Amino acid sequence: MQAPIPYSPSVETVAPDEAETIRELVETLRGIMEVTAADYGHAVRSVHAKSHGIIKGELEVLADLPPELAQGMFARPGRHSAILRISTNPGDILHDSISVPRGIALKVLDVDGERLEGAEGRTQDFVMVNGPAFSAKDAAAFLKSLKLLAKTTDRAEWAKKALSSVLRGTERVLEAVGGESSTLKTLGGAPNVHPLGETYYTQTPFRYGNHVAKLSLVPISKALTRHTKEIVDTRDRPDALRDAVDAAMLAGEGVWELQVQLCRDPEKMPIEDPTVLWDEDLSPFTPVARLTARPQHGWTEARAKQIDDGMRFSVWTGLEAHRPLGGINRARRAPYRASADYRAEINRCPIHEPASVNLPSS
Numbered sequence: 001m002q003a004p005i006p007y008s009p010s011v012e013t014v015a016p017d018e019a020e021t022i023r024e025l026v027e028t029l030r031g032i033m034e035v036t037a038a039d040y041g042h043a044v045r046s047v048h049a050k051s052h053g054i055i056k057g058e059l060e061v062l063a064d065l066p067p068e069l070a071q072g073m074f075a076r077p078g079r080h081s082a083i084l085r086i087s088t089n090p091g092d093i094l095h096d097s098i099s100v101p102r103g104i105a106l107k108v109l110d111v112d113g114e115r116l117e118g119a120e121g122r123t124q125d126f127v128m129v130n131g132p133a134f135s136a137k138d139a140a141a142f143l144k145s146l147k148l149l150a151k152t153t154d155r156a157e158w159a160k161k162a163l164s165s166v167l168r169g170t171e172r173v174l175e176a177v178g179g180e181s182s183t184l185k186t187l188g189g190a191p192n193v194h195p196l197g198e199t200y201y202t203q204t205p206f207r208y209g210n211h212v213a214k215l216s217l218v219p220i221s222k223a224l225t226r227h228t229k230e231i232v233d234t235r236d237r238p239d240a241l242r243d244a245v246d247a248a249m250l251a252g253e254g255v256w257e258l259q260v261q262l263c264r265d266p267e268k269m270p271i272e273d274p275t276v277l278w279d280e281d282l283s284p285f286t287p288v289a290r291l292t293a294r295p296q297h298g299w300t301e302a303r304a305k306q307i308d309d310g311m312r313f314s315v316w317t318g319l320e321a322h323r324p325l326g327g328i329n330r331a332r333r334a335p336y337r338a339s340a341d342y343r344a345e346i347n348r349c350p351i352h353e354p355a356s357v358n359l360p361s362s
Contacts, residue, residue: 001283004068004211004262011212011271012325021139022331028146029335032091032153033342039092043346044308046091046339048103052195053086053245054303056359057293059108059258065288069260071209072321073111073124074288081109081357082291085307086195086245089129092153096241097234099192102130104200104217105313106258106291109357113319118337121353124318126258128200128217130193134274139331192234195241196248196298197227204274205263206315207323212263212271214278216285223252242299249298259285271326302360309349312340317353 005011015021029046037043044050063077070076085105090098104127111124136142200217219225227248234240248254262283263269269278297303314336315324324332344351 002264004213004264004283005266007207007210007212011266012330013272014330015138015140015327018139018327018330021143022334025139025143025146025331025335026338028143028150029091029339030342032150033339035153036092037346043343044091044093045343046335048087048089048105049091050093051085051087051299051304051308052096052102052239052241053084053249053298054300054307054359055084055086055249055254055293055298056296056357057082057084057254057291059106059289059291061289062287068211068262069286069288071211072207072319073108073113074260075209080111083107083109083307083311083354083357083359084291084293085311085313086241088241090149090153095234095238096232097192097238099190099234101190102193102195102198102200104128104130104195106217107311107313107317107354109354111319113321116316116318116320116323119317119319121317121355123353124322125313125315126202126215126217127313127315128202128215130195130198130200132201132203132216133277134203134328136328137273137275139327142328142331192232194227194230194232194244194248196224196245196254197230202315204315204329205271205325206329207321207325208260208262209321212325213260214263216259216261217291218257218259218285219254220257221253221255223248224254224256245298246300247298249293249296251295253295254291254293256291257287258289258291260288261285274326274328297362300360300362302362306360309343309347310351311354312336312343312351314340 032046059080059082061074061077087103088100089103106126108124111122136145202215205212205214232240232244261278264283270276315329316333340351
């Protein structure tokens, strides 16, 4: 196996029109938030607005990691309180029969080290989706997809349900002949799977101390893996995913592995194109930490109010040792901040990085 490539700022290549693209991204996302805030009388996230799970856990950094994996916050074994937010990607609050990709945001507390510029507190965020590759090659393609998604905001929910059903059928046909469409899945063609049985991926690369890596969160306890590929029945159940997550978390302890895939070949494992799958034969995902959540409510109104309104999750909240890399990650920085600032302004609820995890028990 090749040695991991060394990190340096030169691994990134900035597109000449990137600043303008990011400006348009901020405008597009703000447009989504203005529409939904007018509808709900309350500001929600421009993407991943609806939470389906809010879970308290503990992240244990594993001992005796090899030097290439003992990097950044994983350099030394230890335990950290953590918050896990499970969501789906639209910027409006939809009936769960409109099936779209699942997302997980993990916030790890009490993390020491040099912070990224503008990253408050002592937390490290990881934002992931249940698919290994991103749907857009670069920021310009991301903007095009986002504008397409923005056009579906504030449309009649019955029409979205019908569209989702059609797209799911189309996606099944594509997969049956060996293909798939990330666009169809984003628009409502994703299978309506149980969120706790899924493996989640950063999709984009990050600095990993002296190296570069992608990360994944993999369910390993029986309480989670029993739900892998399980289709949730959403008929006449607008919040079926919340019910499913809550029941599963009350029934048993959830355990995930946080795994790392080091970049070992900059040509076959590119930094600037997250649509390219990094070959696991060249560099397998390897565990560096374990996330454990004791039996608890998986979602409650009180938890949602506290976390959905009072907290942000951003790939740009964390350590310099885990700096987000590539055009998609660079394009996330200003929009993430603008989204959080808009919610804080409209809802009159300050957003800050937590010093401890004190979620309501019910």
